[in-house]
Amino acid sequence: MEISVATDQEWHIIRYSAGDKERWDRFVRRSKNGTFLLLRDYMDYHADRFQDCSLLIFCNRKLTALLPGNLSGSCFHSHQGLTYGGMLLSPSITLQQVESVFHAALDYLHKECSVQSIVYRAIPHIYHRYPAEEDLYVLTRLGAALVARSISSVIPLDDRLPFRTLRRRQLKKALASSLTIAEDEDFASFWPILEENLHERYGVSPVHSLEEITRLHSHFPRQISLFRVCDEAETLGGCIVYETDEVAHMQYIAASPRGKKCGALDLLFHQLIYDRYAQKRYFDFGISTEHGGQMLNEGLLFQKEGFGARAIMYDVYELRL
Incomplete structure (x- = not known):
């Protein structure tokens, strides 16, 4: 299932299926903030416990971002079975594009999956290969609330x-x-x-x-x-x-x-x-x-x-x- 989003660029979204494993993993490895926990062999070890709703997000037919996640009722979690699982971004993506990615993903989740709320586990900055906190700024602009903050040493x-x-x-x-x-x-x-x-x-x-x-x-x-x-x-x-x-x-x-x-x-x-x-x-x-x-x-x-x-x-x- 996919949905196009009308912006100044052509965006479309595909919900992950097993046939997407190779390109999902390839993108995680070249993203600026992905780790092996976001590879499918790790994510799927407990696939029976969660209803997967991970998204592949394309801009002008080029895979630009991934959003690992699962559904629990009308709530989308990114990801409920992982320590973290926020938006995975290509090294070249800009802040403006990240904002477009979020709008496209939220529109898809609301229209196609009847999602009413998002719980977003951000990837701590120490795991980034290259600065990748555009998502935190966009979440703030969208009105997201910080609901949990855990201390790691x-x-x-x-x-x-x-x-x-x-x-x-x-x-x-x-x-x-x-x-x-x-x-x-x-x-x-x-x-x-x-x-x-x-x-x-x-x-x-x-x-x-x-x-x-x-x-x-x-x-x-x-x-x-x-x-x-x-x-x-x-x-x-x-x-x-x-x-x-x-x-x-x-x-x-x-x-x-x-x-x-x-x-x-x-x-x-x-x-x-x-x-x-x-x-x-x-x-x-x-x-x-x-x-x-x-x-x-x-x-x-x-x-x-x-x-x-x-x-x-x-x-x-x-x-x-």
Whole structure:
């Protein structure tokens, strides 16, 4: 299904279908703000949970933008199953064109999908390959409201702050214990530690099941990595890293009770920050908030700030049509 929009340029929109996978993925890779989370092999791992309504937007027959998203009743989410999923833009697009893209997309969603509101998860600027915040300006002009703001803790790796005393003390303890770090595919040994941590602290399970994260790793072996801290054969803790062009993002972090006592994560983060990902622009520990930013986990934030991380925002906007 497509709809033409009458402007000074010829715009038309196509709703994504499986036959569009190759050109969708090709555009994500060359866009100025796309990451592997917006590739279809990642987006579609939980396709059964969401009614996909992703859009391909053309200007004069040239693919100019993508809008990943799903429908929930009369609301369009971009994207409900992802950490972020805003408009993906070509490197050459101008602000005026982005404004036209939004008008075309909103017109399509309202007329063809009976959408009454948009929930828009903006891509944080640290993930942009080239400046790409035209969408935030256009949303403001359209009257969108900022409805959620979550704090994520980030280290700019070319200008790091030193570890705090507590973190250095724990690092020293870990070094004295002769712990080792393994980068491998043994997700099964890490997952019980992660599940126990999340259940004990928050009463929840990981967003991904063990089978799902293993499958995603098989699709993205260079972007999704597991690091484990070990004492001989025993796994004491670890993390799963999502690597994009600019950022090493901590998707999951957990340690066993013994791992916490002996500084396993301090050793791991020192290795990742100062060695493994030292050439990246940013090291992102992820958010320390719940309920759209209204609840701050101060203990978790204190730990991340102890490594030198400071705040950026993961923002969500709502626009009523």
